[in-house]
Amino acid sequence: MNKPLFFVLWLLAVTESFAQISSPKVLKKEFLFTEGSYFKQCHASTIAQAADGQLLAGWFGGPHEGSREVAIWGIRSEGKKWSQPEIWADGRLSDSLRYPCWNPVLFRAKNEKTMYLYYKVGPNPREWWGMVKTSEDNGKTWSEAKRLPNGILGPIKNKPIELPNGEIISPSSTELNENRWMAHVEISKDHQQTWKSYPIDPSSKFNVIQPSILMHKDGRLQVLCRSKEGVVATSWSKNHGKNWSALSATRLANPNSGTDAISYKDFFLIVYNPELPGKEWWEGRTKLRLAYSYNGIDWQDLMSLEDEQKGEFSYPTIFKDKKGWVHITYTYNRVNIKHWVLKF
Structure with missing residues (x-):
């Protein structure tokens, strides 16, 4: 390649990676239910x-996180209103044995009607197991709960994505103990009937969980993970998630709190807490931002969703609907779920 042409291509790439996009129009900003009417606390929306x-939205709710009475709650949009929250799943194993529920994830493949509700049941994140329910009537009713096979946890916090070849790749992770976290993906080639697990850099110095998955134009996949090391960590795959590069740090801060990211047209979006870890696990969750990138490496803040001195605004999820509108939900002080609708 001659030098002038190489320079032009390099300049285009650099320009694209820093090109400004306009702030989105806020179409709606709302809370999803009446605070205190159904449970004392809630967290981890989808x-x-x-x-x-x-639209369907869900979360876990109960007296407090980890209580055996915590169940998966959900609502359905009904025109301009949401339905009243109702319990979609619980952790009851028998009349005398019940465990808390955790981290629901709603997912529907592009050309299928079936809606999947993945969630976890167990005494804590080190001992929980994956569960799934399905709905054939757009979330009005749900099937009996089914336990996922041993070694398969389902999407831990963020939604799966569907690859062009029809495979479903689910972002997952394990908390082996208080000091060791590891991320992996689970891939299904048969419409979410069976799954196979693939690790993401298991020997890494990073302790990572709760990845989200981005698909690039050249076919590469990228994960962005919550970490204990004060940064959002990333890894790349060139073969549809079967193998992953070494985890590395991005320039996005992470106070040991969940993030979520999606591909949107020719750029990517991430919702994250722009703080460093504090002494306690809940510190660093008083601010929440939306950022964008053209290459998954260079990120720039686009708008502030929350900016307070106290409070918890955490565990965001981000989703693009059929109109191209972007929906963001997140935990609002553990007492409600806040919902934004944005138009780019």
Whole structure:
């Protein structure tokens, strides 16, 4: 390649990686239910669009995180209103044995009607197991709960993505103990009937969980992970998630709190807490931002969702609907779920 042409291509790449995009228009900003009417605390929301176009949203709620009474709650959009929250799943094993539920994830493949509700049940994140329910009527009713096979946890916090070849790749992770966290993906080639697990850099110095997955134009996959090391960590795959590069740090801060990211047209979006870890696990969650990138490496803040001195605004999820509108939900002080709708 001659030098002038190489320079032009390099300049285009650099320009694209830093090109400004306009702030999105805020179409809606709301809370999803009446605070204190159904449970004392809630956390870890999820949102998806059913085949009929209506939105479904879910979270776990109960007296407090880890209580055996914590269940998966959900609502369905009904025109301009949301339905009243109802319990979609619980951790009851028998009349005398019940465990808490954790981290629901709603997902529907592009050309399928079936809505999947993945969630975890167990005494804590080190001992929990994966569960799944399905709905064939757009979230109005749900099937009996089914336990996922040993070694398969399902999506831990963030949604799966569907690859062009039809495979479903689910971002997951394990908390082996208080000092060791590891991320992996689970891939299904048969419409979410069976899964196979693939590790993400298991010997890394990074302790990572709760990845989200981005798909690049050249076919590469990228994960962005929560870490204990004060940064959002990233890894790359060139073979549809079967093998992953060494984890490395991005320039995005992470106070040991969940993030979520999606591909949107020709750029990527991430929702994250822009703080460093504090002495306690809940510190660093008073600010929440939306950032964008053209290459998954260079990120720039786009807008502030929350900016307070006290409080917890955490565990965001981000989703693009059929209209191209972007939906963001997140925990609001553990007492409600806040929902934004943005138009780019």
